[in-house]
Amino acid sequence: MTARQPLLIIAAGGTGGHMFPAQALAEVMLRRGWRVRLSTDARGARYVGGFPHSVEIEQVASATFARGGLLNKLLAPFHIAGGVLGASLRMMQDKPDVVVGFGGYPSIPALTAAWLLRRPRMVHEQNGVLGRVNRFFARRVDVVACGTWPTTLPEGTQAVHVGNPVRAAVLERAGAGYIAPGDYPMSVLVIGGSQGARILSDMVPAAVAALPEAILRNVRVSHQAREEDINRVARFYAGAGIDADVQPFFRDVPRRMTEAQLVISRAGASSIADVSIIGRPAILIPYAAAAGDHQAANARGLAAAGGAIVIPESRLTETVLREQIGAVLGDPTGASMMAQAALSCGMPDAPQHLADMVEDLANKGQKQ
Numbered sequence: 317m318t319a320r321q322p323l324l325i326i327a328a329g330g331t332g333g334h335m336f337p338a339q340a341l342a343e344v345m346l347r348r349g350w351r352v353r354l355s356t357d358a359r360g361a362r363y364v365g366g367f368p369h370s371v372e373i374e375q376v377a378s379a380t381f382a383r384g385g386l387l388n389k390l391l392a393p394f395h396i397a398g399g400v401l402g403a404s405l406r407m408m409q410d411k412p413d414v415v416v417g418f419g420g421y422p423s424i425p426a427l428t429a430a431w432l433l434r435r436p437r438m439v440h441e442q443n444g445v446l447g448r449v450n451r452f453f454a455r456r457v458d459v460v461a462c463g464t465w466p467t468t469l470p471e472g473t474q475a476v477h478v479g480n481p482v483r484a485a486v487l488e489r490a491g492a493g494y495i496a497p498g499d500y501p502m503s504v505l506v507i508g509g510s511q512g513a514r515i516l517s518d519m520v521p522a523a524v525a526a527l528p529e530a531i532l533r534n535v536r537v538s539h540q541a542r543e544e545d546i547n548r549v550a551r552f553y554a555g556a557g558i559d560a561d562v563q564p565f566f567r568d569v570p571r572r573m574t575e576a577q578l579v580i581s582r583a584g585a586s587s588i589a590d591v592s593i594i595g596r597p598a599i600l601i602p603y604a605a606a607a608g609d610h611q612a613a614n615a616r617g618l619a620a621a622g623g624a625i626v627i628p629e630s631r632l633t634e635t636v637l638r639e640q641i642g643a644v645l646g647d648p649t650g651a652s653m654m655a656q657a658a659l660s661c662g663m664p665d666a667p668q669h670l671a672d673m674v675e676d677l678a679n680k681g682q683k684q
């Protein structure tokens with residue numbers, strides 16, 4: 317008789333911020349011989365192209381109280397209840413060895429079903445402040461794996477700091493040698509999280525264009541902008557004579573980050589993890605409206621280590637930005653020290669550590 321292949325259900329959805337760490341875990345578990353099923357909604361489905369092909373995809377109804385009109389909000393509990401029923405029926409059949417939630421509403425059906433059916437389960441929280449769904453499940457799972465530390469958790473929660481698992485394409489470039497700014501073509505990477513950030517399109521091009529001539533003549537920019545901002549951003553750079561590649565989403569961020577002398581970014585958890593794993597100086601502008609101000613919390617560790625300069629939105633002007641960009645690109649020694657400090661914050665073992673936790677949970681589940 318052949319042994320049954322262990323099954324992991326990963327429940328994640330919404331933004332890339334939940335999906336990239338989910339992808340990182342899926343990659344490792346497949347390599348460890350597990351069957352992996354991703355339970356996500358239509359928004360999350362946009363990211364499944366990055367997952368290995370052998371991951372099974374199960375699409376759950378989109379349901380959130382946070383977006384959409386009144387009808388959407390009124391129907392959300394029914395969508396969720398339907399999702400829980402469907403997930404429970406499937407789980408009774410498949411008996412997954414472990415269920416892991418990465419946050420977001422689409423993780424509710426699988427986690428609730430796992431809770432009702434007493435399957436081994438955990439959540440991974442990427443941010444320095446628990447998201448709404450993870451907060452609800454924190455004490456209803458066996459363990460909370462934390463991407464950012466320190467974090468505040470409900471009393472009685474079992475928690476482990478594992479870091480934020482990054483995709484294999486990022487890990488391949490872990491600690492890639494940093495070429496300090498100098499008198500040769502330098503690269504600046506501007507990323508606004510998985511969706512792009514309007515504020516970076518409003519501020520960064522003008523700040524770059526106002527850099528001292530000695531820096532400006534050597535700079536080229538990769539700038540991720542929201543679809544609706546692409547034209548004006550590209551036109552501005554072209555008008556200022558700056559070599560710029562402006563796109564709504566770069567599929568090759570790991571390469572562009574490796575080549576960059578400076579990264580300008582929002583403070584989303586995976587963006588910070590990428591910067592820390594590859595080891596690049598960063599200017600971070602936390603999204604002020606993020607729930608619980610979690611992006612400010614995310615940025616704290618990297619900034620305290622000296623790997624990043626944090627500019628709160630309330631202090632962000634073209635002048636402040638130009639000064640900080642100029643300070644990094646004009647100081648090769650300081651920039652190299654920042655790159656080194658960023659690297660010291662990286663947790664390249666996060667995917668393996670998380671995978672070990674999944675296997676431990678599965679073993680405990682079998683003994684019960």
Ligand SMILES: CC(=O)N[C@H]1[C@@H](OP(=O)(O)OP(=O)(O)OC[C@H]2O[C@@H](n3ccc(=O)[nH]c3=O)[C@H](O)[C@@H]2O)O[C@H](CO)[C@@H](O)[C@@H]1O
Pocket residue numbers: 331332333334336419442443507508509510511540564565566567568569582583584585586587588590603606607610611614
């Ligand atoms: C606005 C908002 O609420 N954002 C949240 C969302 O972040 P968001 O979805 O923006 O995601 P993150 O910053 O965590 O990750 C973005 C990922 O996309 C990659 N990338 C980015 C641009 C690009 O062109 N190509 C590319 O591959 C980055 O390298 C990174 O790996 O979920 C995160 C994790 O819960 C939170 O920390 C963020 O606060």
